[in-house]
Amino acid sequence: MSAASTTGFSARPSGRASTFWSRLRSGDEIAYILTLVCALSILAITALLVFELYKNSTDPRHKFGWTFLTTSVWDPVAGQFGALPFIYGTVMTSALALLIAIPLGVGAAIFLAELAPAKISNALTFLIELLAAVPSVIFGVLGIFVLIPFLQKVAPAIKAVLGWSPLFSGPFYGVSMLSAGVVLSIMIIPFIISISREVIMAVPNEQREGALSLGATRWETTWDVVLPYARTGIMGSIFLALARSLGETMAVTMVIGNTPQIRASLFAPGYSIAAVIANEFTEATGQLFQGALIELGLVLFGLTIVINGLARLLVLGATRKGTRVA
């Protein structure tokens, strides 16, 4: 049990007073053990979480095996559970959200880190971090009452231009994967901006000076020199945002339409993993139905853990303070 301190000095005072009992009396050993137990409890909680999800989804796992993930019939009455429509809806909405959020988020991060004067940059970053603090149910309310009516107005225009594509075919009723994707994009932009901004600001100034002195324009410096340097960190921020949008529940539930179907068109209603858990959990009667929802929780957990784990490693590599970025 080495108590080598991360703050630079040993937990154990040297000299003859450092017997176990004297340290116990002075509280050192108690403090060490107490805080260690609390730190380890995070590992215990995570392990318990995995165990509980796994144990409580035994029935559907035995009954359906891997076909749970690859079939698309979700019929609680008949006892048939296939998760594909939910996985599809989750992936489609998150992909759409990233498609919108990446250019806007990285663009804004470039502006805040490279162009804006420090004062303005800090003020705007403050506002953007407030945006990140807005509860997701509020985004849901605005999604229902503001975004959907707005999209209903612009949908004909989108259809006129892009109607040839299967992505924008069919009628638009308001609740749809498109609405969910747009709401999600608004919710994840702050994450991309604030982390990317930090990563871009961490690029050494010599890099910029070198490019500028060779005659590159401001944009060429940013695009050809700064961004490649900050690439891993920006990727990390995008993965973090992706993990968040995959698991986002309330805002999606309120606008996606909650229909377990697989349609190519973004105009069609869909369903996401998180949304089906939120909607059906309290009504789930029977071990199998509830187990299937818990297994969906397990799938969502696995998905976000893998993506988060990757993201943390990327950001870790980019900023060295790594897992600190939260």
Place this chain on the structure above:
Amino acid sequence: MTLSLRRKIMNGLMLTLTGLSTFLAVGVLLFILGYLFVYGGKSLDWNFFTKLPVPVGETGGGMANALLGSAKLLLLATITGVPIGFLGGVYLAEFGGSTLSFIVRYTTDLLNGVPSIVIGVFAYTVIVIPQGHFSTLAGGIALGVMMIPIAIRSSEEFLRAVPLSLREGAMALGASKAKTILTVVIPAAKGGLITGIMLNLARVAGETAPLIFTSFGNQFWSPGWEQPTAALPVMIYLYAISPYEDWHTQAWSAGFVLLMLVLAVNIIARAILSKKGHVPR
């Protein structure tokens, strides 16, 4: 050497676009605030804070039970989540070796990234199934589990920000390590630790997903800890998806109140922290 026109145009164009995307992002926030002020502020009255919800069609109902429910849930979450998180943070900042600390930190960040709905399912399997009913207790513990990761990381960061010389001074005077932490390091980091808890609370105060099947909901008061309880975010959700115009108005008011609380806490906490030049996320 003159720049080619193409490069100049490209430069100006792209830089303008980055500026536009920034103002778009900030504009969304202002837009959200504006909408909630207009739609939520206008129908807000005292009934909202003092009355119980009324059936559809009657006027004058409020969400007093949901406000109290949220307060109780947050209290319970603080009691369960903050001590564990705080002490874990003390371990990472003051005692931890490098390997175990890395594992704990990494797991903490992963747990922080677990979707809140999954935490809700977890609390359901651990508390609701054994107990056999929804309860304030289950909801509070679900929120408490969500508070632990941020509590760990923020307390670690603020404790680390305390200069090493303070610790050395205390130990040079003969204080034990525990005494040093308790009487020197923690008091020095107190302001930061408290704002960290405030930000943490503001975050879980808006959580809806983990409550739907733990604390469930309730149209009436919920005495004690064993009954289902209403909570503000869950009420907003249920009222917003209902087909009734009256309830939509109530949802706007509740959304307005929730957002104002969350933003006020965030602004105050960040103002305090920015004086110290240090804002953790």
